[in-house]
Amino acid sequence: MIQKKKDFRNRLLEYLAEEAxxxxxxxxxxxxxxxxxxxxxxxxxxxxYSVREWNEAVRYxxxxxxxxxxxxxxxxxxxxxxxxxxTDNKAGKRM
Numbered sequence: 001m002i003q004k005k006k007d008f009r010n011r012l013l014e015y016l017a018e019e020a021x022x023x024x025x026x027x028x029x030x031x032x033x034x035x036x037x038x039x040x041x042x043x044x045x046x047x048x049y050s051v052r053e054w055n056e057a058v059r060y061x062x063x064x065x066x067x068x069x070x071x072x073x074x075x076x077x078x079x080x081x082x083x084x085x086x087t088d089n090k091a092g093k094r095m
């Protein structure tokens with residue numbers, strides 16, 4: 001049986017987790033994984049994902065409900081802020 005490559009066109013967060021080698025999606029917003037996810041997000045062709053997916057990824061990763069008009073704006077936000085947001089998974093607090 002031939003295994004098909006996973007289709008990530010509508011699942012940006014899952015793509016970021018898989019590319020980062022992160023086993024649990026819930027770990028992405030944490031101190032170690034957050035900058036890795038942002039770095040990977042910066043290397044993706046922004047138009048590959050919808051603005052809805054990018055907005056969802058920014059909200060999930062940063063905990064902030066920020067809306068962008070285009071995928072490129074959200075991508076640039078993550079690149080610029082890769083060291084400014086993350087959560088402490090154990091304490092459940094923003095850092």
